[in-house]
Amino acid sequence: MTLIAAHHLAVRRGRDEILSDVSLSVAPREIVTIVGPNGSGKSTLLRALLGILPAAAGRVSRKPGLRIGYVPQRLQVDGTLPLTAARFLSLPRRRAPAEVAAALERVGVPEVADRQLADLSGGQFQRVLLARALLTEPELLMLDEPTQGLDQPGEAAFYRLIEEVRSRTGAAILMVSHDLHVVMAASDRVICLNRHVCCEGTPRVVSNAPEYRALFGHGTQGALALYRHEHDHDHTHDQCHHA
Amino acid sequence: MLDDFLIRAALAGIGVALAAGPLGAFVVWRRMAYFGDATSHAAILGVALALATELPVGLGTLAVALVMAATVATLSGRGWAMDTMLGVLAHSALAFGLVAVSFLPSVRTDLSAWLFGDILAVSVPDLAFIWAGAALVLALLLWRWSALLTATTNEDLAAASGIDPARERLILTLALAVTVAVALKVVGALLISAMLIIPAAAARGLARNPEPMALLAALIGAGASLAGLGASLAFDTPAGPSIVAAAALAFLVSALLRRA
Known part of the structure; x- marks a missing residue:
């Protein structure tokens, strides 16, 4: 069962295609994090999923009657x-x-x-x-850079709170972030976005994906370090694909 | 009772204040002050068009105010900075209105009544028009209150709650056009936005939540109408500007109270 899904979604602003051919889905109780550099269309994707922005192509489907809780960016x-x-x-x-x-x-x-x-x-x-x-007792909580402007302890405390919310209410969580450090540890699945889906998978798979490294390569030693010690990655589970 | 021109004037002032106060709160919250200016200045053009075509003045101002408000709403976010565009529209509406009026000798002689209001000449039909318009504005605001307030706080949050922010903007635009048409006779085209902004600004410092602020704005506006009328009688000053001056004094007092 899927709560919300994008099927080959494209979003334009004027002539500019901000997102193209984005497909993703969120299942109940899942914590999915969207990471990507500035201007990669992360917030746009959330807003399109919420129906705030229209789809230029493709579509968004939701479980009928889905209750969404939304925490906007700043x-x-x-x-x-x-x-x-x-x-x-x-x-x-x-x-x-x-x-x-x-x-x-x-x-x-x-x-x-x-x-x-x-x-x-x-x-x-x-x-x-x-x-x-x-x-609203959401089945799906959507958070757009919820820890922006918080200091490190504040950030960590906020993510602990999110985890707690999931375990208490069973809500699925779809969030956008660029602080990979904490996010990677807390997510079930990571979607790496740069106007299209660059790669997708468990944090371990994504952090080893060449697409991910090309985007975040040198600046994320800490995030990578979290997973490097498990050097057993296996490319059959790797869902990364080029657009 | 309505035979007394003073009573009619007081009722007209209160009617305008009751609508302009809460609507003015939204104008302040959404930083639409210039928007109010553009719409109200366009009213002069409406007067000219109505008199030239022998339509009721209220209808002419309402129509032109609506067109102006819709123009501003459509043009916003199309490349020009909002304040520049509104500055252009507000002042050109006024200029074109004054030029149009100059072709109508009957209005020309009485221009200051349209610019600054003529509350002491309010007739019983005028009063009916004012109260009907004010009731319409208040009904719109009450009906949409929660949605308007959510959209004012944050458009994305509103959209995520199933509220269409564009629709709420349209409601405010409509309410603004009606208020302009209604207030023209009372304070005149130049001072309508003062009746929107000053009572709401005076109420800001005294309120901790939106509803008390809107209510206080209405009360301050009504008080300013009565005080301004009284001052106008006592000192033989023009009524419209006296009302706005009284509201400005209320703002000053509120600002000082907030400091203290």
Whole structure:
């Protein structure tokens, strides 16, 4: 069973083809991470899967009635808009105060309920966004660079929280990231994207793929080091393909 | 009761403020101040066209404001910086409106009433038009409140929740055009965006959530209408600018309170 899938998806902005021939799928309880350099179309892919951007070719299919929780990349709330974290959690659907408090408690920031969204730290803000996404009891959680702007301990704590969410709620997770270091360890499957799918597979397979090394080669010693000690890779499991 | 021109003026001012306050909050949140300017300045062109074709003025301003708002909404994000494009549209709408008006001797003599409002001359039908328009704007905002607010916070989040941000923009555009048509008689084309922005800005510092801010903006606007009318009587000053001046003082007080 598949929750969401892209079939030969292409997305254009003007004449520019940002994504071409992207196929992927996410199964229940899976943690799938999309990695890729800046401008590789990672956010575009998430937004196309969500239906925010139209497909220029191919299509997106979802399990009927799929509940998605979405955590966008670096949300800016205008300073002219007064908005407490608690009120934000009630958008667009009204939630009971107890439900809001429980959601904030679950992500570890019960103290921010009455604080202005604009005054929260980066880490608190990401947790509030996650709390809002979890209120819909999602079967699929989509996160766009959720740890951007967090320091290393904050980043690690956030990924632990994500893992915890998966094991508690059973939600599948599709996230975009460029901090390979942590991501590789936490994912079941990694999709390496550079306007098309360069390679795909378990973290171990991807980190050994030549396409992946061509994209991330020298800058990712740490991420590769995580897997290099298991030098038993086997190319029959390697799903990498050139576009 | 409606026989008294002062009562009619007060009711007209309150009617405009009740719609302009909450809508103005969205104008402030979405940084649409110039958008309000462009739409309201176009109203002068609407007056000229309505009088030339002998249509009701309210209808003419509404139509031109709608066209202007739609033009701005369509052109946005097509290469020009938003503030440049709105600057061009706002001022050219005003200039073309003034040129068009110069062909109509009847309006020419009374131009300042269209530019700065003529609240003391509000008739009973005018009042009905104002309150009907204000009720329409408030009904639109209430109906779409949650979706509008979500789309204002973040368009992607809204889209992911099944809200179409483009549709919500259209609703605001429509509400803005109606408000302009309704407010023209009260504060005039030049000061309509002041009634949108100043009460909302004054309310910002006093509110911690969107709903109280919108409500406060309406109350501050209504208070400013009454205070401005009173000042206009006491000091024989023009009513429209006096109302805006009163709102500006409310903003000053709110800013000082926020500091304190």
